[in-house]
Amino acid sequence: MKLEIAICDDDISTCSDLDLLLMDYGKENNHEFSIDIFYDEKRLYQMLTEGKKYEILFLDIELNNEHTGIDIGNYIRDELKNEEMKIVFISSKESYAMSLFEIRPTHFLIKPLVRNQIYKLMEKILSIFFRDDxxxxxxxxxxxxxxxxxxxxxxxxxxxxxxxxxxxxxxxxxxxxxxxxxxxxxxxxxxxxxxxxxxxxxxxxxxxxxxxxxxxxxxxxxxxxxxxxxxxxxxxxxxx
Missing domain, CATH: 2.40.50.1020 (LytTr DNA-binding domain)
Known part of the structure; x- marks a missing residue:
């Protein structure tokens, strides 16, 4: 099973680091990922509106654009009625964590991202995908x-x-x-x-x-x- 993953963050280095960590995890654990990277939310909005399905979305909260990551999360849950997508919020501020529950995220990551943290998170998410549910x-x-x-x-x-x-x-x-x-x-x-x-x-x-x-x-x-x-x-x- 190839998992479709999206990363949306306006910080290029964060996207690059996360992409590399995910690909390393996939190779080491025999999982195949297809990863799309978005440096702003507009293209992501377009892809989602056109019906693109992602199993996992890594989403920065503080996008320096018209919409925040919280706006995108609300759009996915409330407008698209998509409860299946696993949303992982990314932020440099821990204070956001408790304000995200209406979006029902899978996890909340604090920058800078750490290899062990990403690996542990992927084990958790994949255990959900591959269990009898x-x-x-x-x-x-x-x-x-x-x-x-x-x-x-x-x-x-x-x-x-x-x-x-x-x-x-x-x-x-x-x-x-x-x-x-x-x-x-x-x-x-x-x-x-x-x-x-x-x-x-x-x-x-x-x-x-x-x-x-x-x-x-x-x-x-x-x-x-x-x-x-x-x-x-x-x-x-x-x-x-």
Missing amino acids: YFSFKIRGHIYKLKMSDILYFEGSNRKVKIVLRNEIIEFYSSLQEVFEQVKDRKFYFVHKSYLINYEKVIVFKYDELIMLNGNHIPISQAKRKYIREMQLLHEREML
Whole structure:
């Protein structure tokens, strides 16, 4: 599988260094990459608008042009509705990290870029691409599969479970605990006895509720509030 990767940074040396590190990683680990480099955002916007698909985008936040990296990230998520692309933000300022969660980035890199840092990040991203990432369920004797990245959350009531996607709800007979056994290693968390959420599909964290990608509000039970806050802090630290 050849991965399509884009680098967008107005600093030529950063692009060159990152391109070399990625190619070295690919050669050393038998992975094939196709890498496009953009020194400003206009050509990248054009390519994305024309339908170009990238698996990974390394994106500088402080582009010295009309748009910032955050603008591009919002365009990818909100306008193109692309949740599959792994966005890795690059910046010389660590202060940006906590303001990027609505874009749901995979990681946040601080300049200057370091070989070990890039290698560790690529191992993490590739482990996501090459794992079995489907949720299986049964309706009337037939087995169905959904990509876990398409699932916003599960809602349980009695012996029925609703799978909530961005524009669809699927219902089948099971329990949330049985569902959890299948998704527990994929950043799905209980926030309430009736809700099992995909952490990567949360766009707003509040003390007593979460707002999901489709705008739905999910309550956090009192017993789960400390736990969810700890999970949020853990994932924020993992980005750095």
